[in-house]
Amino acid sequence: MRTAVDRCPGVLRVHDAVDGGLVRVRVPGGYLTGAQLAALADASASWGDGNLDLTSRGNVQLRGLRPGTTDQLAVALVDAGLLPSVTHDTSRNVVASPLRDLHAEVAEIDAGIQSMDPLPGRFLIGVGGPDVLTVRPDLAVVDGRLVVDGRDGGPGAVPELLEAAQHFLDLRRSEWRVRELTWDRPLGEAVPVGVPPALGRHDTRVVALPPLGRLTSAMLRQLAVGPVQLTPWRTVVVPDSTELTGLVTDPASPWVGVSACAGVACAKALRDVRSDAVAALAPGVRPLHWSGCDRQCGLPAGAESRVATADGYA
Ligand code: SF4
Incomplete structure (x- = not known):
């Protein structure tokens, strides 16, 4: 049984890190207009370290925020349409399959989430194809089926998903995820998990990877x-x-499958893992994750792990 509310960072719930304030901005479906991305880039340049870090839920984090700047940041994000609800700051976690135009579905889910009590910050919703199941959403709509914690919940679309989300809120006491409670409706077999799109060109779009998940100010100007x-x-x-200078589009690049935690921006880091990951970049086992301590934040499922210790790496 959980005894506390989740402490996921948000725009209004600033995490105090060693390099300054850290905020996480929810981006349902990962969809940003050019103007919204520019607003995020301006905010990071004005009050933070100038970068945007991508998260494992398709959200973004700004970090290195100077004391006294987070109120201005919140106002800027409201103006850009990136903080539509102060009560649902951390609960709008929606991932959508890339290369499908799911704006209408994501907008309907986002509006539905905001019309109910806030979901826990750890609760995740997916929409699209079976690739979204790689991130283990609590609820998803996958090709016309409702998926509940990876299992088939019958035919479904956005209304059924929102009804199931409300059912979770009705069932839960202090649980954050569906897997933590007893789902009292029949479920079928596990739904096969898909594969994310490869890097590179797909018709008129390109899938690109910023090394170690960090969009630098130069990349942001291009995007x-x-x-x-x-x-x-x-x-x-x-x-x-x-223009994609600095981003990786070659699926054979050694950057593919390499990730790292926040490193020296975190007080617990024993080593500068991000610099070490750059210095040691070479073909080899993937996924490969570099962690500054044995908490291994952000460790992808199935990844080999380099964990910093007092005298090297384990
Ligand atoms: S793995 Fe350790 S050093 Fe890295 S972000 Fe997590 S707590 Fe900090």
Whole structure:
């Protein structure tokens, strides 16, 4: 039984990190207009470290925020349409399959989430194809079926998903995830999990990877000209006309499958894992995750782990 509310960062719930304030901005479906991306880039340049970090749920984090700047940041995000509800700041976690235009479905889910009591910050919703099941959403609509914690819940679309989300809220006491409670409705077999789209060109769009999931200010200037979809695999989907200097589009790149925690921006880090990951980049086992301590934040499922210790790596 959980004894506390989740402490996921939000825009209004600022995490105090060693490099300054950290906020997480929910981006349902990962969909950002060029203007919204520009607003995020401006905010990070004005009050933070100038970068945006992608999260494993297709959201973004700004970090290195100076004291006293987070109120201005929140106002800027409200103005950009990135904080539509102060009560649902952390509960709008929706991933959508890339390369499908699911804006209408995501907008309907987002509106539905905001019309009910806030879901826990750890609760995740998916929509699209079986690739979204790789991130283990609590509830998903996958090709016309409702999926409940990875199992078939019968025919379904957005209304059935929202009804199931309300049912979770009715059932839960302090649980954060569906898997933590007894789902009292019949479920079928486990639904096969799909594969995320490969890097590179797909018709008129390109899937690109910023190394270690970090969009630098130079990358942001290139991307902010058009619509962008952030994915839970820390990639971005952009129109094929977009300038992509610094981003990886070759599926054979050694950057594919390499991730790292926040490193020296976290007080617990024993080593500068992000620099070490760059220095040690070479073909080899994937996925490969670098962690600054044995908490191994952000460790992808099935990844080999390099864990910093007092005298090297384990
Ligand atoms: S793995 Fe350790 S050092 Fe890295 S972010 Fe988590 S707590 Fe901090």
